[in-house]
Amino acid sequence: MSESHNPPPVRGEFPLQVAMPWRLDGPDDPALPLVVCLHGMGMDEDQFSLLLQGLTKTPARLLVPRAPYPVEVRREGRIGASWYAYDGDQERFRRELDRTQGLVTDLVTTVEAEQRLKPRARFLLGFSQGGYCGAYLAMRNQDLFRGMIISGARVKTEFLLDEMKQAAGTGFSALLMHGDRDRSVSGERQETARQRMAEAGMDVELRTFDAGHSLGRAQVAVAREWVASRTGGGAA
Template identity: 30%
Template sequence: MLPVRVRWSEGRPPAGPAPLALLLHGWGGDEHAMDVFGAAFGPGWLLASPRAPFPVPTGGYAWYPLGPNGQPDLQALGHSLAGLISLLDQWAHNPALDPRRRLAVGFSQGGAMAAALALRAPERLAGVAIFSGFLPPGLGDDPPRPLTGLWAFIAHGLQDPMVPGEAARALADRFRRAGAEVTLVEYAGGHKMEAPAWRAFRAWLATFVPPSAPR
């Protein structure tokens, strides 16, 4: 079971069923690394921040280690993906949570995991928000599953030295072809959250009420 930090946005629960945001940190992060994203949410969101299972030698944790050629360990990726699906399943039938508003938000490698969740388990999500992310190698060749009704927000810096902008465009194209409602925001900046992406994400969140429950 993945360790997970759970809290209410703005410190209080809503009057009715709550939306859920699964916050997925990047390489070397932990369950506190995505705290800055909490400020983007209005009151009443349940924010769940799991810690990835694989320790990084330089500190923090990863969702999957990299091999000598820089390629992901797909077995480890599958292990992490199963852990995240298990977390979502724990909350699937909780009457205090709104099944129409389950969102995975990830940065960098966490963004890759959010993309993997959307592609492998779209019925468990209503949306994804991916910052400086990418589609993990090895997943792009899977037969596409329908993503009709899924909302996807993708933000990427045009000067990102770690993940090229083409990765975000390819991910947006993959989601669109599968039927997702995609918002792609490219901005002047590197491998970090910049003000234009922050403003666009908050505006997108304000409209995030998908018309039906996840598939």
């Protein structure tokens, strides 16, 4: 009597659409510089916009999307949002960054068309988780962004070797910000990233603050001055 064998399981993948609510802050001028702002894990667009209020004084407009994936913030009893899942596997991380890159660049194009924006320059600001994916997508889209502000995150320079060399020729610039008391991101690794970017010929600056893993008024003031210096705006 022959032994029966179960057939292997049939597997597939069902595509889902994700929603990315967004808000647009700042003066009603379609030509103003546009700063695309990516929040940290567990935050949402309203929380992040509250931290960034001073940045509109550049003057500039802020496009602040909510990350597409809900995440539980148990200690606060609420639901926040996340840009990607991370388990340490670097190739999987790169795929997640590629997916986020596509979502954000499509969002920027769509919002600009719907709102009839014609920004004379675009910058990307990313904090924490939003800084990791923001640096990746900004440097890989130098035709879209003139520069980036990354706070509380390390630029994954090992993923961006060609893009760093390209930035030396395009004039793409970077402001890195780090809190001296940040226990989530190593200051030494931040400095190493800055060195690698500078060695590739990039216009890059690292500013440190008496802060932890946070984005406060001091960082926002420096970011405002940095954007203004690159757009001819006057920081109030």
